[in-house]
Amino acid sequence: MIDRKSNGRLIAEQATRARLNRREFIQFGMAAGLTAAMAEQLFASTARAQPKRGGSFRAGIGDGSTTDSLDPATWNNAFTFLFGQAFFGACLVEIDQENAIRPNLAESIESDKGSTRWIFKVRRGLTFHNGKSLTSRDVVETINYHRGANSKSGAKGVLAGIADVAADGPETVIFTLKSGNADFPYVMSDYHLPISPAKQGGGIEWEKGVGAGPFILKSFQSGMQAVGERNPNYHKPDMPYFDDVTILSVVDVTARSNALTTGDVHFMDRCDLKTLDLLKRNTTIEIDNITTSFQYHALMNVTVPPFDNVDVRLALKWSLDRDDLVRKAVFGYGIAGNDNPIAPNTKFAINPEPVYRQDPDRVKFHLKKAGLSTLNVDFSTSEAAFPTAVDTAILMQEQARKTGIEINVIKEASDAYWDSIWMKKAFCMSYWGGRPTCDYAFTAQYTEDAAWNDTSWKNPRFNELVRAARPETDEVKRAALYAEAQQIIHDDGGLILLMFPNVVEAHSKKVAHGKLNSNFGTDGGRLLERWWFAGS
Numbered sequence: 001m002i003d004r005k006s007n008g009r010l011i012a013e014q015a016t017r018a019r020l021n022r023r024e025f026i027q028f029g030m031a032a033g034l035t036a037a038m039a040e041q042l043f044a045s046t047a048r049a050q051p052k053r054g055g056s057f058r059a060g061i062g063d064g065s066t067t068d069s070l071d072p073a074t075w076n077n078a079f080t081f082l083f084g085q086a087f088f089g090a091c092l093v094e095i096d097q098e099n100a101i102r103p104n105l106a107e108s109i110e111s112d113k114g115s116t117r118w119i120f121k122v123r124r125g126l127t128f129h130n131g132k133s134l135t136s137r138d139v140v141e142t143i144n145y146h147r148g149a150n151s152k153s154g155a156k157g158v159l160a161g162i163a164d165v166a167a168d169g170p171e172t173v174i175f176t177l178k179s180g181n182a183d184f185p186y187v188m189s190d191y192h193l194p195i196s197p198a199k200q201g202g203g204i205e206w207e208k209g210v211g212a213g214p215f216i217l218k219s220f221q222s223g224m225q226a227v228g229e230r231n232p233n234y235h236k237p238d239m240p241y242f243d244d245v246t247i248l249s250v251v252d253v254t255a256r257s258n259a260l261t262t263g264d265v266h267f268m269d270r271c272d273l274k275t276l277d278l279l280k281r282n283t284t285i286e287i288d289n290i291t292t293s294f295q296y297h298a299l300m301n302v303t304v305p306p307f308d309n310v311d312v313r314l315a316l317k318w319s320l321d322r323d324d325l326v327r328k329a330v331f332g333y334g335i336a337g338n339d340n341p342i343a344p345n346t347k348f349a350i351n352p353e354p355v356y357r358q359d360p361d362r363v364k365f366h367l368k369k370a371g372l373s374t375l376n377v378d379f380s381t382s383e384a385a386f387p388t389a390v391d392t393a394i395l396m397q398e399q400a401r402k403t404g405i406e407i408n409v410i411k412e413a414s415d416a417y418w419d420s421i422w423m424k425k426a427f428c429m430s431y432w433g434g435r436p437t438c439d440y441a442f443t444a445q446y447t448e449d450a451a452w453n454d455t456s457w458k459n460p461r462f463n464e465l466v467r468a469a470r471p472e473t474d475e476v477k478r479a480a481l482y483a484e485a486q487q488i489i490h491d492d493g494g495l496i497l498l499m500f501p502n503v504v505e506a507h508s509k510k511v512a513h514g515k516l517n518s519n520f521g522t523d524g525g526r527l528l529e530r531w532w533f534a535g536s
Contacts, residue, residue: 049512055533057242057511060256061522062270062387064249066223067419070209072192073146073153076418077384078269078521079249081191081433083209085525086240087247088129088228089194090213092120092139093185095524097515099345099436101185105134105195105212105235115180115471120173120188127233128197129216130208136167141198143175155192157450158443161470180471183437190444191525214240214529223249223415228528241532251414253387260285260506267507267531269521270387273331279506289333290503292518293343293434296386298379298396300494303456304426306377310492311370316377317496318366319400321358329392330501337497339490341432341441344500345518348438348482352490363403376406377427384417385429392498393429423454430454433520438482442466446489455494462488510534 064079072084083089092106103109108121126134143165146153161184164176177184194211196204209217214236215228229244248265250256253272259265261282271279271287279285300307300316307313322336335344338356342349367375381393390411397407412421412428421428435441444450447466448458462485469481489495503521507513512534517524523531 050535051238051241051512051532052535053238053241053243053532055242056244056246057267057528057531057533058246058248058265059267059522059527060248060250060259060265060269062251062253062256062268063384064223064251065384065416065418067416068222068249070217070220071206072194072196073151073155075192076154076422079247081520081525082247082522082528083226084191084194086213086527086529087215087226087245088209088213088217089191089196089211091190091193092122092188092195094526095186095189095436095517095519097517097524099517099519101189101436106188109185111184115182115184115473116177118175118177118184120175122171122173123235124171126212126235128212129210129231130197132197134195134197134212135170136173137170138195138198138204139173140165140167141202141204142193142195144202145196145204146192152451153192154452155190157445157447157452158187158190158440160443160447160449179467181439182471182473183439186435186437186440189436215245218244225249236529240529242528245528247528251384253383260508263508266511267505267527269503269505271504271506272387273333273504276331276504284509285506286509288503288505288507288516290505290516290518290521291345292500292503292520293345294501294503294521295337295341295343295432295434296389296392296498296501297430297432298496298498299422299428299430299455300496301426301456302494306370306372306375307426307494309370311366312372312375313492313494315363315366315370315375315403316400316405317356318359318362319403319405320356320396320496320498321399322356322498324358324399325392325395326499326501328395329388330499333504334499334501337499339493339495339497340486341445341489341495341497342438342482342486343434346434346436346438346441348479350483350486352487358399358403360403363405367404374404374406376408378408378410378425380410380412380421380425380428382412382414382417382421382429384412384414385422386431386501389429396498423452434518436519438485439466439470442485446493457489457492457494459488459492462492507531 061079063077090105093101094104096102106120107123110119146155147159161177163178166174168174196206214234216231218227220226225248227246256268260268326334326336340352381389393409397409400407448463465481465485469478472478511531513531
């Protein structure tokens with residue numbers, strides 16, 4: 001009796017190694033005991049799974065703004081996120097599909113015993129798109145551009161622990177930290193930190209989008225599109241697979257969905273979950289539903305009344321039914337948040353107590369402590385924040401009203417939302433991609449020196465805990481420090497973490513991919529580099 005399933009796997013492996021064409025593959029399969037139909041089907045799936053070069057790829061991204069720039073310090077949305085990960089930019093390291101760190105432009109990483117001195121070796125023979133050799137000096141100038149005293153970079157906070165960065169020859173970069181940090185290499189994966197060419201007198205040349213990434217930037221129109229052609233000198237053999245790529249800013253989800261179904265784009269992020277069944281019924285489209293550490297936030301600026309009162313913040317936290325938001329706003333594609341930004345799948349994550357659920361009695365208790373009997377607040381939202389942000393805000397309004405709180409939902413324009421509303425309005429919506437470590441998440445957004453501390457929250461004990469945990473090598477002690485830090489954010493912070501939504505994206509079956517990253521959507525920002533057009 002032939003075990004055709006296991007035999008098929010073996011046949012596929014052998015035929016792939018032999019590089020058989022379709023006819024040869026089917027003959028080989030039939031000789032090994034498969035039917036003609038089974039051999040045909042196996043060939044189709046095997047061919048699809050093998051990366052190959054060629055084709056023009058177009059992606060529709062549900063973000064982007066007319067204020068977007070090629071300056072990596074300013075990148076702050078899902079469209080510009082792609083620039084630094086695997087478009088024209090490339091970082092020293094990257095996050096892989098297991099959320100582990102691995103070298104990219106760097107070929108090796110070492111540290112001393114106390115993790116205060118880190119040595120990065122740059123790969124030999126690297127060149128920028130303009131033909132200039134990439135050396136340790138380019139790395140030093142890039143990092144200093146983002147960590148300088150006058151820097152407005154979104155990465156400034158995560159670089160604050162660096163005391164000095166210096167070149168030691170053309171291929172070696174030495175980072176000296178203010179204190180030990182066992183997770184420091186993860187910092188170098190930040191999408192603001194692709195290595196750029198150094199200027200003669202210091203600083204970096206970012207104006208033309210010259211990098212060392214898989215694609216050479218050919219054109220860029222802010223709020224519209226960016227086009228790139230394959231970099232023939234990319235350091236990864238055979239990659240990227242596409243000849244050229246275009247990423248389009250298509251904020252409207254209906255327009256984005258239509259573009260995918262008509263073939264104008266091959267990929268879309270941020271699927272409309274209300275109409276997802278229609279996409280599922282389309283036999284030319286494949287849905288990717290990924291459990292990630294992605295987060296949807298409602299942010300309270302704790303320096304602005306009434307949010308400067310912790311009891312007001314707690315009243316709002318207890319006014320919401322997070323499970324109901326997951327069911328209705330994202331149709332069950334996610335899990336409820338509990339105001340802890342460390343995702344459940346992250347090392348050292350805890351689920352703080354108590355778990356915030358809708359409780360009118362607790363709302364009244366905290367409002368009374370704040371000297372209030374009712375509460376009326378303005379709440380800014382936009383689909384630029386996330387696809388169901390407006391619907392989610394209206395659900396929050398309905399829920400809070402039952403507890404004596406009135407949330408006035410203000411639908412803001414999508415364009416320039418990140419420049420005009422986020423970190424400008426006292427109560428607004430946002431999203432954050434997952435950070436792979438506790439320290440990375442905390443220093444990006446919650447420590448007192450974080451460039452993107454979007455609740456303006458500063459807690460001395462929290463900052464003390466993060467500093468103490470950073471160099472700690474005893475994992476039991478480190479876990480205790482991070483647990484207390486997470487509890488403090490939960491109890492005192494300005495964050496309402498509504499949910500950890502699944503990342504639901506769709507693509508034409510003309511394109512294929514391997515295992516996807518779970519830290520961000522768009523395959524962790526690497527789809528342009530890793531994906532390919534499926535063969536047959």
